[in-house]
Ligand code: OGA
C-alpha cells in the first residue's frame with residue numbers, strides 16, 4: 001500500500017511526534033486491510049507459529065526492563081499480501097519521517113503479537129541495553145470490538161505524571177518515540193492481538 005509521503009496522515013504523525021513524542025489514530029487503515037492482517041495473525045496462531053517473546057537479545061537478554069506475556073511471529077516481505085501492504089506502508093512512513101524530521105531511519109522490523117487472556121507487559125522502553133537502533137515504535141491493533149472492561153490498554157507514561165491510554169480496538173494505530181516514552185500493556189481480559197514494529201536507524205559498527 002503506497003501512500004504519498006506528504007499525505008496528511010503522515011504529516012500529522014510527524015508533527016505529533018515532534019510536539020509530544022506520540023501519535024494515536026483510532027482508524028488508520030481501510031477496514032479490509034486491518035481485517036486481512038487480523039486473519040493472518042489468527043492463522044499463524046492456529047498454525048502454532050507464535051513463540052513466547054523474550055526481553056532483550058543476545059548477551060543483553062533479560063537485562064531489558066519489562067516482563068512480557070505475549071507470543072510473537074516476525075513479519076517478512078513475501079509472507080502474505082496483507083503483510084506486504086503493511087511493510088510498504090511502514091516504509092512510506094519511514095521515508096516521510098526522514099523527510100520531515102531528519103530521523104535517519106533505515107529500516108523497519110515488526111512482529112505479530114498475541115497476549116493470552118491475563119497477559120500483560122510491564123512498564124518499559126523499547127530500547128535494548130546493547131542496541132539503540134529503535135527510534136519510532138508502531139503498533140496496529142487487530143481486535144474486534146474491544147470494550148473498556150476487556151482491559152489491555154497500552155498506557156503511555158507522559159511528563160508531569162500524565163498518562164495516555166490506547167484502547168486496542170481493531171484498526172487503531174499508535175506511534176511513539178521508542179527511547180523516550182515509557183509504556184505498559186495493562187492486563188488483558190481476553191486474547192489481544194497486534195502488529196507491533198519499530199523504525200530503526202543504522203547501528204554503530206561493533207568495535
Ligand atoms: C512492545 C509493546 C505495546 C502493545 O511489544 O514492546 O510495548 O500495545 N507493545 O502491544
Ligand code: MN
Nearest residue numbers: 124125126183
Ligand atoms: Mn514496548
